Amino acid sequence: MAERPKGSAEQGANKPALSLHVPEPTYRPGDPVDFAHITVPDAGKQARPDETCDAIETSDLCYDLVRVLGNDNKAHGPWDPKLDPDTLRTMLGHFAMVRAFDERMFRGQRQGKTSFYMKCTGEEATSISAAMALASDDMVFPSYRQQGILIARGYPLIEMINQIYSNRGDKLKGRQLPIMYSSREHSFFSISGNLATQTPQAVGWAMASAIKGDSRIAATWVGEGSTAEGDFHAACTFATVYNAPVILNVINNQWAISSFSGFAGAERTTFAARALGYGLAGLRIDGNDPLAVYAAEKWAADRARANAGPTLIEHFTYRAEGHSTSDDPSGYRSAQEREEWPLGDPVTRLKNHLIELGEWDEDRQAAMDLKCAEEVKAATKEAEKNGILGHGLHHPFATMFEDVYEDLPWHLKEQSEQAIRERETKFPEGRPGS
Amino acid sequence: MIEAINEALDLKMAEDPDIIVMGEDVGYFGGVFRATAGLQEKHGKNRVFDTPISECGIIGAAVGMGAYGLRPVPEIQFADYIYPGLDQLISEAARLRYRSANDYIAPMTVRSPFGGGIFGGQTHSQSPEALFAHVAGLKTVIPATPYDAKGLLIAAIEDNDPVIFFEPKRIYNAPFTGYYDKPVEPWKKHRDSVVPEGKYSIPLGKARIAMEGDALTVLAYGTMVHVTEAVCLEKGIDAEIIDLRTIVPLDIEAIEASVEKTGKCLIVHEATRTAGFGAELSALVTERCFYHLEAPVERVTGFDTPYPHSLEWAYFPGPVRIGEALDKLMSE
Numbered sequence: 059m060a061e062r063p064k065g066s067a068e069q070g071a072n073k074p075a076l077s078l079h080v081p082e083p084t085y086r087p088g089d090p091v092d093f094a095h096i097t098v099p100d101a102g103k104q105a106r107p108d109e110t111c112d113a114i115e116t117s118d119l120c121y122d123l124v125r126v127l128g129n130d131n132k133a134h135g136p137w138d139p140k141l142d143p144d145t146l147r148t149m150l151g152h153f154a155m156v157r158a159f160d161e162r163m164f165r166g167q168r169q170g171k172t173s174f175y176m177k178c179t180g181e182e183a184t185s186i187s188a189a190m191a192l193a194s195d196d197m198v199f200p201s202y203r204q205q206g207i208l209i210a211r212g213y214p215l216i217e218m219i220n221q222i223y224s225n226r227g228d229k230l231k232g233r234q235l236p237i238m239y240s241s242r243e244h245s246f247f248s249i250s251g252n253l254a255t256q257t258p259q260a261v262g263w264a265m266a267s268a269i270k271g272d273s274r275i276a277a278t279w280v281g282e283g284s285t286a287e288g289d290f291h292a293a294c295t296f297a298t299v300y301n302a303p304v305i306l307n308v309i310n311n312q313w314a315i316s317s318f319s320g321f322a323g324a325e326r327t328t329f330a331a332r333a334l335g336y337g338l339a340g341l342r343i344d345g346n347d348p349l350a351v352y353a354a355e356k357w358a359a360d361r362a363r364a365n366a367g368p369t370l371i372e373h374f375t376y377r378a379e380g381h382s383t384s385d386d387p388s389g390y391r392s393a394q395e396r397e398e399w400p401l402g403d404p405v406t407r408l409k410n411h412l413i414e415l416g417e418w419d420e421d422r423q424a425a426m427d428l429k430c431a432e433e434v435k436a437a438t439k440e441a442e443k444n445g446i447l448g449h450g451l452h453h454p455f456a457t458m459f460e461d462v463y464e465d466l467p468w469h470l471k472e473q474s475e476q477a478i479r480e481r482e483t484k485f486p487e488g489r490p491g492s
Numbered sequence: 493m494i495e496a497i498n499e500a501l502d503l504k505m506a507e508d509p510d511i512i513v514m515g516e517d518v519g520y521f522g523g524v525f526r527a528t529a530g531l532q533e534k535h536g537k538n539r540v541f542d543t544p545i546s547e548c549g550i551i552g553a554a555v556g557m558g559a560y561g562l563r564p565v566p567e568i569q570f571a572d573y574i575y576p577g578l579d580q581l582i583s584e585a586a587r588l589r590y591r592s593a594n595d596y597i598a599p600m601t602v603r604s605p606f607g608g609g610i611f612g613g614q615t616h617s618q619s620p621e622a623l624f625a626h627v628a629g630l631k632t633v634i635p636a637t638p639y640d641a642k643g644l645l646i647a648a649i650e651d652n653d654p655v656i657f658f659e660p661k662r663i664y665n666a667p668f669t670g671y672y673d674k675p676v677e678p679w680k681k682h683r684d685s686v687v688p689e690g691k692y693s694i695p696l697g698k699a700r701i702a703m704e705g706d707a708l709t710v711l712a713y714g715t716m717v718h719v720t721e722a723v724c725l726e727k728g729i730d731a732e733i734i735d736l737r738t739i740v741p742l743d744i745e746a747i748e749a750s751v752e753k754t755g756k757c758l759i760v761h762e763a764t765r766t767a768g769f770g771a772e773l774s775a776l777v778t779e780r781c782f783y784h785l786e787a788p789v790e791r792v793t794g795f796d797t798p799y800p801h802s803l804e805w806a807y808f809p810g811p812v813r814i815g816e817a818l819d820k821l822m823s824e
Contacts, residue, residue: 197559197560199556229593229595230591230592230593230595231593233590233591233593234591238591240591240592240593240595240596241595242592242595242596247559247596248588248591248592248595248596250583250584250591251583252579252583252584255552255579255580255583255584257552258548258549258551258552258553258555258556258580259552259553259555259556259559259580259584260556261549261552261553261556262552262553262554262555262556262557262559262560262564263556263557263559263560264556265553265556265557266512266556266557266560266561266562267560269512269538269539269557269562270560270562276556288548288576289548289549289552289579289580292544292546292548292549292552293549293552295544295546295549296543296544296546296549296552296553299543299544461589461590461593461594462589462590462628462629463589463629463631463653463741464589464597464651464652464653467697467740467741468741468744469741469742469744
């Protein structure tokens with residue numbers, strides 16, 4: 059540490075001592091919860107500027123909370139996307155499917171069928187409703203909790219499960235951590251375990267689309283915690299500099315494993331307000347309101363498609379479950395949080411809206427939930443024929459050395475031969491699937 | 493050499509509309525070393541453009557562009573600046589093909605001037621090639637002549653894997669021979685300076701015999717090829733100098749053939765010594781050619797310190813350091 063010049067300690071003696079602020083969440087395990095400090099504005103009260111407006115015109119919306127579904131279960135105001143009942147039922151169907159899928163895969167992990175799983179409970183709207191507002195060939199660069207996009211895009215459940223089980227049916231040859239899907243066919247980019255890396259990639263893809271005069275846009279999802287990564291800021295800079303046709307979705311689910319959003323700067327401002335410094339359009343929306351999510355994503359998609367610029371959307375939501383199967387939130391946050399969360403649950407809210415419209419009822423909901431559970435169960439059984447993690451039904455050993463490069467170089471060829479030799483020594487009789 | 497790089501870019505851009513050149517100052521100005529001069533005027537702002545000062549953004553955007561189907565050729569102004577983009581290179585570009593099982597690829601050629609000898613201090617002189625050689629999925633190319641620069645760059649751009657293309661900036665304009673206080677001969681007097689017009693490519697993974705000989709094998713790349721050659725000629729040592737051209741993929745056959753012929757091996761690079769690429773070369777030669785060796789493998793490298801500004805020529809592996817190693821090997 060640099061020494062103060064002689065005598066300066068005395069000179070500074072009358073100055074107040076500096077202190078470091080280390081953020082602390084409001085509630086820890088055992089604490090009663092009061093979310094009164096979260097301002098929940100009335101649904102329908104937020105202005106909806108034209109999609110082609112100047113970014114600065116969205117300033118107020120960066121601090122507000124765009125809401126459509128009110129406590130009366132009705133849609134309100136200028137952001138109402140006015141979706142027809144069939145579309146709403148389709149959305150609810152995707153919600154039910156993701157819930158059923160998460161439930162089954164979570165249990166599968168507990169049963170030792172795979173190493174890891176991540177649920178998106180409470181955040182379903184931020185991917186499903188958003189995906190439904192995009193064109194099916196718009197490119198998405200998701201993070202790890204956007205399984206809803208694949209469900210909404212009709213990716214086969216069995217492919218998802220094969221990937222989770224890393225079995226011989228896994229299209230990714232058992233190389234990726236469970237839930238890190240990839241499907242070029244569904245315009246779904248390969249998921250990275252390093253967070254926020256996909257944000258500049260999405261911007262680059264969108265720039266490429268603009269360079270080629272294409273009409274497709276890109277969208278990316280990043281957790282509020284990882285907005286602290288340099289990549290996110292590079293992405294915002296590139297997006298604004300080149301007016302890239304891209305949507306930057308920030309999922310503010312309040313928790314980055316056990317670190318609350320304060321460690322990403324949430325105590326000082328909103329995540330949507332990050333947009334302002336870059337000159338991006340920004341929207342802060344109720345992420346548990348499926349209609350608000352759909353409307354905001356559609357607004358941003360239309361804006362990008364009209365060459366009017368990129369948008370940063372903060373989805374204000376809540377991670378109802380643990381971060382992953384390796385996490386236990388009861389160790390760091392109040393159990394009451396989930397119950398008291400003031401914005402409710404997206405599935406319940408959409409269901410109640412459809413019931414309010416006279417287009418749905420509890421019996422049909424129960425029947426749909428059951429049907430989803432059965433479909434997931436059937437897909438699981440089918441996928442299990444290809445093996446589960448660690449039970450030997452994996453891709454052949456030589457595949458470990460494929461795809462490092464387009465062609466196999468000499469050193470990998472030598473190492474591949476070594477792996478095969480080792481295997482033959484270990485299992486002279488051979489093993490199934492080897 | 494810089495003209496050869498410019499020619500390769502120009503030629504490939506004219507041939508393939510999916511090639512994009514981007515980087516700090518590469519547009520209107522044509523790059524601080526002029527490698528991209530005239531390209532924007534010729535191929536348009538949509539294909540040759542300046543970027544924000546964000547290596548992470550440059551490489552990250554290139555990954556997305558590659559996934560789209562373009563073939564970006566980003567420039568990192570100095571190799572020393574590549575570190576903010578490392579995560580995108582190592583965790584993303586290098587592994588995209590593998591982790592997606594060929595679902596997505598990230599073809600890109602990251603060009604970057606590297607190496608010392610221009611009084612660039614510790615932030616404009618580094619040789620980080622060993623970092624990239626260590627990463628599965630990346631290819632690392634280092635040309636030593638104008639002819640090779642054009643042919644290797646064309647091959648790199650056409651390659652479907654991410655390639656790091658390090659340009660030894662000390663020899664951009666002349667084949668430096670190691671004597672900083674003596675005037676250097678321009679490239680035009682050098683035998684490898686003739687760059688044919690039109691397209692040709694040099695396959696990645698094929699070394700070049702820069703000088704044929706029987707007395708010992710020198711493994712080198714970039715500027716060091718020329719410095720070593722000058723020392724060998726001066727000392728009258730009948731060395732065989734193998735210019736590796738690419739360190740990944742590595743031409744192991746050329747290395748083995750030469751060491752088996754000469755029985756001695758000297759490795760020369762500018763980068764720091766500990767865990768440098770020379771260590772890998774030394775291990776390979778020892779493992780594969782041990783019974784042909786008449787002496788231990790020798791390494792001449794930069795020192796394990798940051799690159800000093802005023803003492804640059806004390807750091808640079810020059811004729812004295814190389815000469816001593818040659819003498820030692822010749823006396824064994």
